[in-house]
Amino acid sequence: MIRSHRARGVQLISLITVLVAVVCVLLAGCGVARSQSSATGKLRVAVSINQWSSIARDIGGDHVELTTILTNPNVDAHGFEPQVADVAALDTADIEMVNGAGYDEWATRSVRKSGEILVSAAQSAGVHVGQNPHLWFNAHARTMMARDYTAALTRLRPSARQYFDRRYHQWLVREQKLENRMNALRRATEAGSQPDYVATEAVAWYLARDIGLHDITPTGYTQAIQNDSEPAPSDLASFRHLLASHRARLMILNTQEENSMTRSLEAAAQQSRTPIIRLTESMPPRYSDLLTWMNSLVTQFEDAVKS
Template sequence: MTFSANIGKAVAAVMACAIMVSVGGCGSSASDGATSSSSSTAGTTITVVASINQWGMLAKEIGGDKVSVTSILGTTNVDAHDFEPQTSDIATISKATVLIVNGAGYDEWATKATTAADTVVNAADTVGASDGDNPHLWFSSDARTAVAKEIADAYGKADPSAKTYFSQRLATWKKSESELEKTMAVFSKEHPNATYAATESVAYYLMSDLKLTDVTPQSYTQAMLNDSEPAPADIQKMQKTLTSKTASLLINNPQEESDMTAMITKAADDAGVPVVDVTEQVPDNATGLIAWMNSLISQFDKALADDQSDESGQADQNGVSDSSSGQSDSSSSDPSNSADSAGE
């Protein structure tokens, strides 16, 4: 069985589990970037506001039909780092019973508005991350698990009568996350020597969970983490990492596009290094946070498999060429020339 088939089996298991906690589609907009999701219920519905839809989707998966979730930033068409909330967004936050923020400097506009909520779940505080750390915490399996528990606890505090319900939802979600971890293990086993470079460190935690080696030049990465433009020398190092095929894969964040990233992705294309786009916000076609992770892993697997197939085909062509060359050498009148060629 090929590694793609192994990944496919693992993916199917994840999807079967994920369906049990699927959030379905997004609802009406609260602002240009906001999305909401709610279900009618006979009891009291907890008003939940998430700064970003990554945590908003998780909030809905844990809360089920006992929560109404609004994500302020809920589209991949907005640059998360430059997002400025509207007055209506701040008003929405002020009405939250449970407010979920990312922290680590990613959504300061939301963390500054946390005083009105009864309960605040801060993902960065939950896992011990601080400003200056990589803020893309939703890509970390450990962070997702820790935040899911915090959310369930917050719901139990807001509605003690439904505490058992939330605990059961959390347990179901954990099974789905566990299946995803198995998929990651299969991927890691099938791609033990895979490396990657990234135009921006959006997927760092996911790639770490997949045990892919980051070969992005450190000076380039540091500049991007500092929200500054890498120096020309750093960009050249990045391009060389791709043209030399030191990286098996290039991760590109389409929400952070620039002339610089266009040059880097072109270098990858020219070198035959596969490029996979990874957004910060959850795409519209994703049904949940884990389903999104699963989709990304499938894309990585396909990109690496296709690249490996291309290299194998090229090696076969080279083998035919070498064989023809060898036949020509063997017909040479000077046997030593053949020996020299073979030695080379």
């Protein structure tokens, strides 16, 4: 869902932020904690959501100490409320890596110490609030994020420039391989007839677009889901008709946001024998990194498009 933070969450975060600040002043110990690096001499990198953690690790390597705030794929990322320790991790980081575009506003609002660098996928890719925020599915955003993160690491630790550059290029080779697969699939998709799909939620929208698929989900349905409201019966009927009439070649199902409505759409897809791509917003724990996950999704799409 694209809905932004909840007001209650913001109030809570503000309160926590104030409390942390007061405790810091009382203990006068935060000056030490806020030095340029951790006790181990590593740069502290705080990542808001697990989708971006592997890039932070793959490029930062031994020079970073990584903290990921939201790692549980069963937690609704949009309505997440960080704990005191989460806020502290964000506030004391040397580099804060966030998604942006309203997706993780609780992270972008943290108090930043001087010299701390914010790397935001939305800023790097030029995506704004109101546009689809699921940027880890977006090849351009991934590459821009990796580039800006590498620049941030190099700025804070210029002596390790070659180390970061090498790891960035190793990462880039893997990203390129993934994009080559996506481009090949796009050619196959576009050569075939009817590259249309419907989605219970516009999570993998960028990925589907990049492999040549068209989203024909009823606009009213998509907007209702984005606004966290009930789709109108007429939009649900249109959705079902697209499946029953085989207008939609496949259906994307966000299993992280399942409810009786998505289950009935899933049943409708099964009845019309429409292939279903099941995915989540957060990176499932069985994948070691973002690109492995994306490659496995591309395989799923390849199978669905060929069937």
